[in-house]
Amino acid sequence: VKHLPEPFRIRVVEPIALKTLEERQHAIKASGLNPFALKSEDVFIDLLTDSGTGAITNTMQAAGMLGDEAYAGSKSYYKLSKAVKDIFDFEHTIPTHQGRGAEQIIIPTLIEKRRRERGLSNPVSISNWHFDTTQGHTQINGAKAVNVVVEECMDTAAYHPFKGNFDIAKLEAAIQTYGPENVYTIISTITNNSAGGQPVSMANLKAVYEVAQRYDIPVIMDSARFCENAYFIQQREPGYQDKTIAEIIKEMYQYADMLAMSAKKDALVRIGGLLCVKDDNYLDVFTECRSRCVAMEGFPTYGGMSGQAIEELAQGLYEGQNKDYLAYRTSQVAYLTEQLEAAGVPCQTAGGHAVFVDAGRMLPHIPGEQFPAHALACKLYELGGIRAVEIGSLLLGRDNEGNQIPAPMELLRLTIPRMSYTQSHCDYIVDVFKDLLDVKDEIKGLRLTYEPPVLRHFTATFEEV
Numbered sequence: 001v002k003h004l005p006e007p008f009r010i011r012v013v014e015p016i017a018l019k020t021l022e023e024r025q026h027a028i029k030a031s032g033l034n035p036f037a038l039k040s041e042d043v044f045i046d047l048l049t050d051s052g053t054g055a056i057t058n059t060m061q062a063a064g065m066l067g068d069e070a071y072a073g074s075k076s077y078y079k080l081s082k083a084v085k086d087i088f089d090f091e092h093t094i095p096t097h098q099g100r101g102a103e104q105i106i107i108p109t110l111i112e113k114r115r116r117e118r119g120l121s122n123p124v125s126i127s128n129w130h131f132d133t134t135q136g137h138t139q140i141n142g143a144k145a146v147n148v149v150v151e152e153c154m155d156t157a158a159y160h161p162f163k164g165n166f167d168i169a170k171l172e173a174a175i176q177t178y179g180p181e182n183v184y185t186i187i188s189t190i191t192n193n194s195a196g197g198q199p200v201s202m203a204n205l206k207a208v209y210e211v212a213q214r215y216d217i218p219v220i221m222d223s224a225r226f227c228e229n230a231y232f233i234q235q236r237e238p239g240y241q242d243k244t245i246a247e248i249i250k251e252m253y254q255y256a257d258m259l260a261m262s263a264k265k266d267a268l269v270r271i272g273g274l275l276c277v278k279d280d281n282y283l284d285v286f287t288e289c290r291s292r293c294v295a296m297e298g299f300p301t302y303g304g305m306s307g308q309a310i311e312e313l314a315q316g317l318y319e320g321q322n323k324d325y326l327a328y329r330t331s332q333v334a335y336l337t338e339q340l341e342a343a344g345v346p347c348q349t350a351g352g353h354a355v356f357v358d359a360g361r362m363l364p365h366i367p368g369e370q371f372p373a374h375a376l377a378c379k380l381y382e383l384g385g386i387r388a389v390e391i392g393s394l395l396l397g398r399d400n401e402g403n404q405i406p407a408p409m410e411l412l413r414l415t416i417p418r419m420s421y422t423q424s425h426c427d428y429i430v431d432v433f434k435d436l437l438d439v440k441d442e443i444k445g446l447r448l449t450y451e452p453p454v455l456r457h458f459t460a461t462f463e464e465v
C-alpha cells in the first residue's frame, strides 16, 4: 500500500516523550494492568481511541470564534441545524455533549413509545454491532442488545469488502424470535466499529431499512464514522465510483429514521454529538427527546455543547467529507495493517479508523476468558509506550443474567487519531510489534481482581494468571 503524503501541514505541535522501560513497567503495574488507568504523560503513542483526539483544522478553529453562547436560541444552533438538513436531509436537530448523550435520550424514548403503542414487554435492540456505550445504555434500560453481523467478519484473514454488514436472514430471524412488538429499534452502526471499523454497504443499509419498515421498527443510524463509511462505498461498491462523498452520505441517510452521532470521530471535533430525526413521521420522538434533553444534556439548542463547539461541529461535518483527507486517512490505516501483517502480526482486513490485531490468532495459548487482547495491550505498552485497547471478551462483558457474552473475536485495536501521527510513528509501531513477536509466548493470561457491573473495561483491574 502506498502511504499517501499528508494533505495538510503541521503548524501546532504537542511534544511527546518515551518513558524508560523501568518507568513503563512501574506505570502499567500501578494501573492494575489496565491501560485506561495510565496517565497520558506516561504514554508515547496513544492509540486508545480516535474519539476527540485528532487535530482540528484552522478553518474549524476560526469558525469557533463565531460561537453564540446564548443559553436559548443561539445562532450557532441554527447554523448546525442547517448543516444537518443540507448533509443528511434530516429536519430536527438536538445537539448533545457526545454520542452517549444522544443514546441516553433516544433509547428510553423509543422503549416507552413501543410499550405504549405495541405492548412491548421484553425490550430488544438489534444492530450489526452495538458499540459498548450503546450496549451499556440498552442494558441500563433493561433491554437486550442483539448483534447480527455477517459471518464473514469473524474470519479476520479473509477479505470481504463489507465485513460490517448486517446478516439480513439473522436480522429477520431475531425479529421473529423476540417478537416484532419487542424490537423497539434497529441500529445501523457505520462503520461497524467493533467488527474492525468495517464498512456497511449501501445495498445492506437499504435491505435493513426495508425489513424495519415491514415491521414498523424505527432505524437509528449510529453515525460516528459516516464519512469513512461513505468513502468505502465509493471505493468498493459497484455503481458509486462516480458519486461524490456528499451524494453517497445523502443516500445512506434515506435508510434511517433518526441518527445518533458521536461527533468526536468523523466530524473532527473534540467534543460534541447529535440526535436528529428525519421528518415529522417521528415528530413525537423528537418532542419527547427534546424534553429529556433539557434534564439530561442541557437546553435543546445547546445540549451540553458550547456555542464555540457547535460552530466547530457545523464546519467539521463538512470538512470530514474531504476526499483527499479520507484517501490519506484510510491509506494510513491500510499501510500500518500491511506492514504489521508483513512482520507476522495477524490483523483484521484494514478498516476505517484503526488497525485491529487478531490477538486470538497471535496468542493462541491464552483462552478468551483470560483476555488475550488485553494481555497484549499491557505488553505493547511495556515494550514501546504504545497504548491500545481491547475489543473482545473484556469489552463485550456480561448479559443481564451475569453470564460472559461469548466474544467471536479477540481483537486489539490500534486506533489512529485523525491527522495526528505520521508514517514514522507507524514504522515505530511496527518495530515494537517485531520485539513483541519475540516474547509473545511468554505473555500470560489475566484474571479480574475488580469488575464493575456495566462498561467494566474502563475501570476493571487484573492480575496475571
Ligand code: F0G
Binding pocket: 048, 049, 050, 051, 098, 099, 100, 101, 131, 133, 134, 189, 190, 193, 222, 223, 224, 261, 262, 263, 264, 272, 273
Ligand atoms: N457509537 C459508536 C459507533 C462509537 O464508536 C462511539 C464511541 C459511540 C457511539 C459513543 O460516542 O464516545 O461520543 O459518547 N466510540 C469511541 C471509541 C469512544 O473509542 O470507539 P461517545
